[in-house]
Amino acid sequence: MPALTSHHSLPPFPSDVETAPLVSISLAKLEAGDTDESAAFFVACKRLGFFYLDMIGSSLGETIVSEAEALNVVQKEFFELPNSVKDIYGRPHLHPFYAYRYNEVPSTDGTSPPLRNFENYNLRKDDILSQCDRLACHDLILQHQSLFERYVVHCRAAIDCLLEHLNTHLQLPEGTLAKLHRIHERSGDHVRFTQTPPQQFDEQRARRAEHTDFGSLTVLFNWLGGLQIRTADTNRWVYVRPIPGSCVVNLGDAMVTFTAGILRSNVHRVVPAPGAQAGFVRNSLVFFTRPEDKPMSDDPQEEMTSDEWIMKRGTGQLPGVFTAKGFEPAAFPLAPSAAYPVKA
Ligand SMILES: O=C(O)CCC(=O)C(=O)O
Ligand SMILES: [Fe+2]
Numbered sequence: 486m487p488a489l490t491s492h493h494s495l496p497p498f499p500s501d502v503e504t505a506p507l508v509s510i511s512l513a514k515l516e517a518g519d520t521d522e523s524a525a526f527f528v529a530c531k532r533l534g535f536f537y538l539d540m541i542g543s544s545l546g547e548t549i550v551s552e553a554e555a556l557n558v559v560q561k562e563f564f565e566l567p568n569s570v571k572d573i574y575g576r577p578h579l580h581p582f583y584a585y586r587y588n589e590v591p592s593t594d595g596t597s598p599p600l601r602n603f604e605n606y607n608l609r610k611d612d613i614l615s616q617c618d619r620l621a622c623h624d625l626i627l628q629h630q631s632l633f634e635r636y637v638v639h640c641r642a643a644i645d646c647l648l649e650h651l652n653t654h655l656q657l658p659e660g661t662l663a664k665l666h667r668i669h670e671r672s673g674d675h676v677r678f679t680q681t682p683p684q685q686f687d688e689q690r691a692r693r694a695e696h697t698d699f700g701s702l703t704v705l706f707n708w709l710g711g712l713q714i715r716t717a718d719t720n721r722w723v724y725v726r727p728i729p730g731s732c733v734v735n736l737g738d739a740m741v742t743f744t745a746g747i748l749r750s751n752v753h754r755v756v757p758a759p760g761a762q763a764g765f766v767r768n769s770l771v772f773f774t775r776p777e778d779k780p781m782s783d784d785p786q787e788e789m790t791s792d793e794w795i796m797k798r799g800t801g802q803l804p805g806v807f808t809a810k811g812f813e814p815a816a817f818p819l820a821p822s823a824a825y826p827v828k829a
Contacts, residue, residue, distance in 0.1 A: 488729075489541075489547065489550055489551065489554075489729070489730055490550060490554055490708075490729040490730060491554055491557070491708065492708055492727065492729040493729075495708055495709060495762065495765055496760070496761035496762050496765070497761075497762075498709075498710045498724075498726045498727060498759070498760070498762065499710075499759050499760030499761065499762070501760075502710075502724050502759045502760065503721070503723045503724065504723055504724050504725065504726045505533075505535065505713075505714050505716065505723045505724065505725045505726075506533070506716070507529075507533065507535050507536050507537050507725060507733070508525060508528075508529050508533075508536050508537070509536070509537040509538075509539050509728070509731060510522060510525060510526045510529060510536050510537065510538055510539065510734075511539045511542065511543075512538050512539060512540055512542075512543040512545065512546040512643060512646070513539075513541075513542040513543035513546065515646055515647070515650055516543055516545070516646055523650045523653070523654070524654075526647070526650055527650070527651070527654040530651065530736055530740075530748050530749065531747060531748055531749060532749065533714075533716070533717075533749060533751055534735055534736040534748065534749030534750050534751040535714055535725070535733065535734070535735045535736075535751050535753070536733075536734055536735075537728055537731040537732070537733060537734075538643070538647075538704070538731060538732050538733075538734045539728075539730065539731045540730055540731060540732065541730045541731075545639060545642055545643060546643065548635075548639055549636070549639045549640060549643060549704075549732070550706075550730060550732075552632060552635055552636040552639060553636070553706040553732070553770050555629075555632055556629075556632060556633070556636060556676070556678075556770055557706070557708065557768055557770055559625065559626075559629050559632070559678075560606075560678035560679075560680065560768055560770065561680075561766075561768060562625055563606065563623065563625055563626070563678060564604055564678070564680040564768075566623065566625070568587075568601065570623065571585050571587075571604075571606075571623075572585070573621070573623075574606070574620075574621060574622060574623060575587075576800075577800075579620055579621060580620055581796060581799075581800050582607060582796060582799040582800055583607045583608065583609040583612070583620060583675060584606070584607060584620070585604070585605070585606040586604070586605055586606075587601040587603060587604045587605075588601070588602055588603040589601050589602065590602050600682070601682075602681060602682060602684050603679075603680075603681050604679070604680045604681075605677055605678060605679040605680070606677065606678040606679075607675045607676075607677050607799075608622070608626065608633070608675055608676045608677070608678070609673075609674075609675045610637050610641075610668075610672065610674035610675055610676070611671055611672070611674075613630075613633045613634055613637050613676070614634065614637060614638075614668070614669070616669065616671065617671065633676065636676065636772070637668075637674070637676065637772070638668070640704050640772040640774075641668045641674070641774070643704065644666070644701075644702050644704065644772075644774050645663060645666070647702060647734070648662040648663055648666060648701075648702070649662075649663065651740075651748075655744060655747070662743075665701075665743075665776045665777060666701060666774060666776060666777065667777060670777045670778075670779070671777065671778045671779075672774075672775050672776065672777045672778055673699075673700060673773070673775035673776075673778065673792060674700075674772070674773060674774050674775055675772075675773050676770070676771070676772055677769075677770070677771040677772075677773065678768070678770065679755075679767075679768060679769045679770075679771065680766060680767070680768050681711075681755070681757070681766070681767045682766050682767075683757065683763055683764050683765060683766065684757055685757065686756055686757050691722075691754060691756045694754040694755055694756070695715075695752055695753075695754045696752065696753065696754065697737065697738055697750045697751065697752050697753070698735060698736075698737035698738065698750065698773060699737055699738050699739070699773075699775070699798040699799065700737040700738070700739050700773050700774055700775030700776070701736070701737055701739045701740050701774045701775055701776060702734060702735070702736060702737065702740070702774045703734065703735045703736075703737060703771060703772070703773050703774070704732050704733075704734055704771070704772040704774075705732055705733040705734070705735070705769060705770070705771050705772075706732050706733075706769065706770045706771075707727050707733070707767070707768070707769035707770075708727060708767075708768060708769075709727065709758040709762045709765060709767045709768075710724050710725070710726060710727060710758045710759050710760075710762055711724075711755050711756055711757055711758040711759070711762075711767055712724065712725040712733070712753060712754075712755055712769075713725065713753060713754055713755070713756055714751050714752070714753040715751070715752050715753070716751075717751075722754070722756075724759060725753075735750070735751065735753070736748050736749060736750050736751075737750050737773070737775075738750045738798075738812070739775065739776050755767075755769075778792040
């Protein structure tokens with residue numbers, strides 16, 4: 486039987502590094518309304534805010550896994566394009582957030598062009614589903630329109646299942662969370678491609694990468710290690726081991742806000758992959774769900790809409806992390822750069 490994922494084509498995640506205690510939640514069991522699984526899911530959302538979502542045994546889950554594999558091929562092709570071509574779709578001229586961006590460092594020999602040591606590309610759900618005036622994108626993206634569409638719809642179906650379980654545990658009126666996340670309403674949902682070439686661990690860079698996700702729920706596929714979370718009990722950075730057939734799901738700041746701190750949006754970061762994996766280009770594929778753009782209340786005193794919050798957080802204007810205590814601005818100034826503009 487052919488392997489469902491391509492993890493086997495890369496060196497294994499090392500066995501001698503400390504890993505994060507993520508529980509595994511079965512999508513198939515949640516779909517079937519399994520009460521024990523649902524209870525374990527809710528505990529994970531409160532305690533760590535990160536868990537594996539095991540897709541195997543769910544027809545929706547296995548479809549998402551195979552689409553993620555197909556999109557991983559597309560993203561590698563995208564990042565292979567000449568820099569001058571990728572830059573056409575870059576920040577800030579295409580869009581301040583839904584665009585390609587990179588960070589670069591000087592070449593080691595001092596004469597070659599700078600090295601792009603981090604690249605990502607945010608593709609908006611509303612562009613993919615033709616729900617807005619589409620931002621310009623490369624033909625490669627358009628050639629895979631149907632794959633993107635299916636991926637968005639399927640990720641959203643899995644997320645809707647998770648929101649439904651959360652809604653029940655939080656004892657909210659039926660459909661409360663669903664109504665804040667309707668797929669056909671404008672929102673900051675997006676697919677993110679990411680790529681980093683092999684590189685040395687750098688403490689400053691690792692610190693700058695610390696963040697919480699701004700939105701509601703994030704569905705993450707990665708093929709190499711490098712994702713780390715800082716656990717509340719030990720305060721140590723520990724790796725999240727990629728598990729073939731599972732994605733990593735984490736809760737974002739919006740879920741903490743909606744629940745006044747009952748749920749957890751855990752701080753995390755990406756550093757070079759550990760062990761033998763360090764020598765390989767690292768990609769990840771992220772689907773971010775965010776509350777709809779519309780103001781959540783009619784109160785003119787309400788500080789920000791979801792869209793405004795995302796734009797500020799996503800473009801470096803509000804550096805910091807979000808914990809149960811609320812939003813904590815960054816304790817150290819972030820060095821501005823072309824790729825991480827920090828606006829006044
Ligand atoms: O690349 C990863 O594994 C995680 C990426 C991430 O945390 C993000 O893009 O917000
Ligand atoms: Fe993240």
